[in-house]
Amino acid sequence: MDNLVIEGGAPLSGTIRIHGAKNAALPILAASLLADESVTIGNVPNLLDIEVMLDILRDLGCKARHQDRVVTIEPATVTSGHIPETLMRKMRSSVFLMGPLLARFGEVHLYQPGGCAIGERKIDLHLRGLAALGAKIEEKGSRIICSAKKLKGAEISLDFPSVGATENIMMAAVLAEGRTTIIGAAREPEIQDLQQFLNKMNARVSGAGTDTITIEGVSSLNGCEFEIIPDRIVTGTVMVAVAATRGEVTIERTCPAHLTSLIHVLRRAGVQIDIGSDIMNVSAYKRTKAVDRVVTSPYPAFPTDLQAQVMTLLAISDGVSVMKETIFEGRFKHVDELCRMGADIRVDLNSAFIRGVPQLYGSTVRASDLRAGAALVIAGLAAQGCTVVEHVHHIDRGYDRIEEMFTQIGGNIVREAYKSRVYS
Numbered sequence: 566m567d568n569l570v571i572e573g574g575a576p577l578s579g580t581i582r583i584h585g586a587k588n589a590a591l592p593i594l595a596a597s598l599l600a601d602e603s604v605t606i607g608n609v610p611n612l613l614d615i616e617v618m619l620d621i622l623r624d625l626g627c628k629a630r631h632q633d634r635v636v637t638i639e640p641a642t643v644t645s646g647h648i649p650e651t652l653m654r655k656m657r658s659s660v661f662l663m664g665p666l667l668a669r670f671g672e673v674h675l676y677q678p679g680g681c682a683i684g685e686r687k688i689d690l691h692l693r694g695l696a697a698l699g700a701k702i703e704e705k706g707s708r709i710i711c712s713a714k715k716l717k718g719a720e721i722s723l724d725f726p727s728v729g730a731t732e733n734i735m736m737a738a739v740l741a742e743g744r745t746t747i748i749g750a751a752r753e754p755e756i757q758d759l760q761q762f763l764n765k766m767n768a769r770v771s772g773a774g775t776d777t778i779t780i781e782g783v784s785s786l787n788g789c790e791f792e793i794i795p796d797r798i799v800t801g802t803v804m805v806a807v808a809a810t811r812g813e814v815t816i817e818r819t820c821p822a823h824l825t826s827l828i829h830v831l832r833r834a835g836v837q838i839d840i841g842s843d844i845m846n847v848s849a850y851k852r853t854k855a856v857d858r859v860v861t862s863p864y865p866a867f868p869t870d871l872q873a874q875v876m877t878l879l880a881i882s883d884g885v886s887v888m889k890e891t892i893f894e895g896r897f898k899h900v901d902e903l904c905r906m907g908a909d910i911r912v913d914l915n916s917a918f919i920r921g922v923p924q925l926y927g928s929t930v931r932a933s934d935l936r937a938g939a940a941l942v943i944a945g946l947a948a949q950g951c952t953v954v955e956h957v958h959h960i961d962r963g964y965d966r967i968e969e970m971f972t973q974i975g976g977n978i979v980r981e982a983y984k985s986r987v988y989s
């Protein structure tokens with residue numbers, strides 16, 4: 566387990582390129598199981614979650630290689646639809662394999678992924694969607710067995726636009742007989758990326774990006790080459806860090822159109838943002854202003870995955886801000902850590918009331934989950950003095966060497982082994 570040691574106070578400046586999106590890559594890697602031929606996927610980031618997904622694919626019998634951010638998968642050799650419990654527990658996103666394995670083998674055995682640091686994270690919508698396509702679902706304790714002789718297209722209405730459930734149903738339905746319509750689908754850019762990938766393999770999916778997705782089943786899918794979209798949450802993390810350190814950074818190889826809600830919040834806080842089609846310039850030369858109400862909601866509204874990072878900025882902005890978390894119930898774990906650094910934040914149920922302080926101060930803090938960890942790194946970059954962020958493995962799940970990313974644009978941040986700092 567590593568620590569990040571951050572010497573705060575340096576305004577970020579320079580140019581940075583954004584790596585591929587974890588949340589697009591994970592379902593796309595799972596969907597590659599649907600092809601009869603080999604699949605090559607570019608711009609796949611080097612992240613812990615990606616490596617776990619590749620390990621699961623190998624365990625299922627696939628040949629999978631990841632080199633220079635290019636993944637090659639040969640799915641023809643897959644022999645089993647059984648996801649081992651140990652790998653399932655390592656990463657919640659292994660649920661994405663349900664749809665493709667069911668479509669390919671007619672049977673999948675897996676385990677309830679259970680809750681995680683940010684909330685309960687049920688999979689009932691995934692299971693109901695697959696059942697609507699004709700799968701028989703048996704739950705034996707934490708073990709789940711889904712089976713179907715032949716999946717049949719259906720009209721499926723989601724009570725909530727779950728990202729994972731939408732993706733799982735899309736992946737199961739591409740090889741089903743007839744037409745599937747998902748009503749109330751999630752609209753995230755990662756779902757549009759999955760549609761593009763499936764269609765490159767010759768699937769017939771349309772409507773991603775709207776709340777109704779239609780899938781016309783086909784009998785087989787071919788191999789393809791594909792490029793993952795830039796990570797909007799990593800882009801947003803950099804934008805917030807630039808604002809918090811009062812710097813100026815040009816962000817390249819990104820997609821500003823995926824960040825409209827964040828851009829709106831940051832502009833309200835007084836951050837200057839100039840936008841091109843795949844480039845952005847972000848600058849903030851004075852203290853940012855409070856933003857009265859930021860509410861997380863499904864895309865295109867403000868993303869829960871940027872709530873913690875923006876809270877760090879609001880913690881040092883002038884005035885009182887309110888943030889409301891409506892997606893996950895356990896997503897305020899960064900609050901106590903920010904308060905240890907001098908922030909003044911009070912939580913009441915799913916709302917946080919943030920009274921901006923002029924300055925945060927370096928401290929030893931602990932990442933409880935991926936985005937909470939990123940928020941603490943931003944706090945460390947903006948704070949006066951030295952901050953140590955512990956439990957960096959959470960951050961490594963979604964940021965490809967975060968210390969190198971910020972060092973490139975002037976952050977003073979190094980990684981060191983956990984023991985050397987804490988016990989020496």
Ligand code: UD1
Nearest residue numbers: 588658686687688689690691726727728729730870892893
């Ligand atoms: C995905 C993202 C995650 C992001 C989240 C919300 C990936 C790999 N992860 O997670 O980074 O924070 O979207 O934007 O893409 N729910 C149910 N039943 C279900 C499914 C979900 O009740 O069957 C609830 C969840 O508990 C949660 C909410 O719906 O409260 C949102 O979950 P969902 O959209 O499914 O998020 P994920 O796909 O898990």
